[in-house]
Amino acid sequence: MSLAESSNPTEPAPKTSPVRLLFRLILIGAILFATYQLLGPYWTRVSAWNLTDNDDAMRVLQVRDWLAGQAWFDVSQHRFTEHPISNIHWSRIADLPLAVTMLITNLMLGQPLGEKVAAFLTPMWLGVIYVIIGTKASVGLGGKKAFLPAIFLITCAPAVLTYFLPGRVDHHGLQLIFLATALWGLVAGSHKMAAVSGIAIALGIGVGLEALPLQIVLIGWVAMRWALRGEIVQRETRWFAASLGIGLALCFVATVPEAKWAAPVNDAIGRGHAALGLLGGVLLALATFLPTARLGPKAGIVARLVLLTVIAGVVLSGVRVFPEVIVPPYNQIDPLLKRLWLNNVTEAAPMMKAKLSGILAFALFPILAGIASVVALLWAKDKERDLWILAALTIFISAALAVFWQGRSAGLATTVSGIMTAALIGKLIEQVNLRTALIVAVIVNPIIPGLVGSKVAEYFEPKNSKFTTGGGAGCYTERAFSALKVQVPGLVVAPIDMGARILLTTPHRVLAVPYHRNNTGNLAAYRLFLARPDVAKAMAKDLGASYVAICTKSAEVAILSRESPKGLMVELRDGRIPAWLTPIEKPKGSDVQAYKVNLD
Structure with missing residues (x-):
């Protein structure tokens, strides 16, 4: 029978049975009820402006003022005080996601309700983007078998998930997206994606400097890989370096008013970060054009290492011109405020000052993921080994930043750990067997080891005294x-x-x-x-x-x-x-x- 003979336009479409229709309605109802049960409490909090963090409240306020007519380059809060300085250190780049959502919701619902709906929705759609990019990074390193492990490891990590919950409109979630994008660009193995990585790092620095130490590690890895690998990665290195340098310059020009270009800034992107980043990026990109491969394998490596040393020396010498880049960001705070206020701010304090249960809840996953990455790099070969070196470096350094520098780096460490661990599990499924991969997944994940370790430690710890963590x-x-x-x-x-x-x-x-x-x-x-x-x-x-x-x-x-x-x-x-x-x-x-x- 031909297709024409089997298609009768007058023949009625098959009817859905009442049982099947009822099942579909029950399923839809169950999904809607579960969504309400899951998100309802968050909407209750957001609708009352009971936001998780002060920075979430200030982000809403900053976007509100911007949409009401405050200039793009004016990130001052004009209701702080008549005292100097009402200019906070944030970037308009981080305002963009909430502003786009708020424009739509305000038009549809009016300002008071529209602002709350925007604050509710923005972190969730950013979270979807984060999961997509993180999954692509895992697949880029670990192959297609890494897809499902990535979905689990990236979406279920508490240290990351908290930044994408409704109402979390601060810039940390966006910073994690840029970090995941930078890693994706580096593991993808193409010059175009290397350029994406450079741009992502530039945007991350444009948003804030808390991830700068880890971003420097990524930049250093790209440079050292070129020195050791030479011609086979020179195109990727060139595009990465050029996009990074130009991207930093553009972020600076696009977010800092011309009147402040000469201001020495150490707590946000400033003249020093832009100038030294552009200089280093351009010099590294130009160095990749030199025919060092003609010198032979060993001599070529030596020549490229010498070039990198010269470039590093030129960039570091710029610190004498821009000394503010090495000044701690909180250096200006009065000692009284440091003692009574800043030292009690949890995210600005190193995790080593927290209770053991809190440290274990976060640190066990990155530690195990770092060890797994070391094992993987011993197993891998050639260019793939380079990527596992990157994994181990970024995991251990980001974890160290969280434990010994600032607790807010926990999200960075967990992001890197989730992406790299999912890639490893994908490799094990493909090259060893599913059983081994499942064993690794049970041991190295953001929930089980940390949960068990923290609960054991919590049992022996004293309980919090009244009002030690805030007023609720x-x-x-x-x-x-x-x-x-x-x-x-x-x-x-x-x-x-x-x-x-x-x-x-x-x-x-x-x-x-x-x-x-x-x-x-x-x-x-x-x-x-x-x-x-x-x-x-x-x-x-x-x-x-x-x-x-x-x-x-x-x-x-x-x-x-x-x-x-x-x-x-x-x-x-x-x-x-x-x-x-x-x-x-x-x-x-x-x-x-x-x-x-x-x-x-």
């Missing part, structure tokens, strides 16, 4: 600040951790915010709370304060009270309100106590 929803939500919101706009003096939330949920200005460039305002606020009530009154008058506010269950209350037993914070904590402050009735469920300042 009563300190953060829109409702918590509702009484303060309806007051006449003015300057609010509050602890540092409250600043971003006050700006997001009220029309007031604030003195203190959790950003190191606001050294003057933060120090003024802390000194006021540490001062005796009569001295604090004079300080409030000099500052032009309209309100004083604290969260009664905040860790900062305990910290400042311990520091100054006779200071204003202790008086407010114990309910002894000075005559120059009038309490504002707080709403039910709020732990934010605000006071009007009466200086007449």
Whole structure:
């Protein structure tokens, strides 16, 4: 029978049986219910502006102001304080994902609801991009068999997943996407993808400098691979170096206003990063054109190593011109603020200061993944061995950064570990057997070893004392600040951790915010709370304060009270309100106590 004979336009389509239709409806209903159960609590939090971190609140605020007409190059927060400096160290690059979503949701739903929906959705669609790119990187290194392991290892890592949960609109998720893209470009084995890798590193530096040490490792690996491999990787090296150097220059020009090009900046992309990055990238790209292969294998390696030494010497000598690039980013913070505030910020502290259970929950996966990468590089050959050297280097160095430098590097280490471990499991499935691959997957994963280790350690650890980790929803939500919101706009003096939330949920200005460039305002606020009530009154008058506010269950209350037993914070904590402050009735469920300042 021919196709024409078998196709009868008048013949009715086959009907779906009632049982099958009912099954489909039940399945759809179950999926919708499960989605609601999973995401419902997150929407409840986001809709109340109970965001996970101060930086999430500030990102929403920054994008809100930008869409309301604030200039692209103006990343100042004009409601910080009348004191200098209201310019935070962020980049507009990190504002783009939330801004695109917010433009759409604001048009559809109006600003108040649209902002919350955008904050809810943006991390999730960025998370999808992260999983896709990370999976491609794993497949690029480990082959097609790495696809399913990559899906599991990349999506189930708690240290990474937290950055893509609804409401997490800070820049860390975007930074992980750029890192995964850089790794994908390096393992793909083509000059075009090498260029993508260089651009991704440039964009990552444009977003923030917390991943810079690891990015330098990637750059160094590319340079050393060219020195040792020569002609077979010279095209990839050339495109990587050129795209990196040009990309850094473009990021600098695109995000830094011309008036600040000459400013010495050490906590964001600045003149030194752009100039030295462009110089090093161009010199390395030009070096790949030299015919070193004609000298023979050994002499060629020596020649390329000499060239790299010269390039490194030229770039490092630039530190004398741009000394700010080696100055620690928090160097400008007053010692009092370092001791009372910064040293208590979890993500800025090394993980070695955390409890053993917290260290094990994170560190076991990168350690095991690093060991597995070392085993893999001993097993691999030629160019593939180079990639496993890259895997081991990036895993161990990123893990060391998290443990000994800043805990926020945990996401970087877990990203690299997930991509590389999935690739290894794919190789084992393809070249050894499924049983061996499954054994490795059970041992090397982000859940089982860390969960078991942390639970064992947690059993022997003392429990947290009251308010050691912050005040919870009563300190953060829109409702918590509702009484303060309806007051006449003015300057609010509050602890540092409250600043971003006050700006997001009220029309007031604030003195203190959790950003190191606001050294003057933060120090003024802390000194006021540490001062005796009569001295604090004079300080409030000099500052032009309209309100004083604290969260009664905040860790900062305990910290400042311990520091100054006779200071204003202790008086407010114990309910002894000075005559120059009038309490504002707080709403039910709020732990934010605000006071009007009466200086007449």
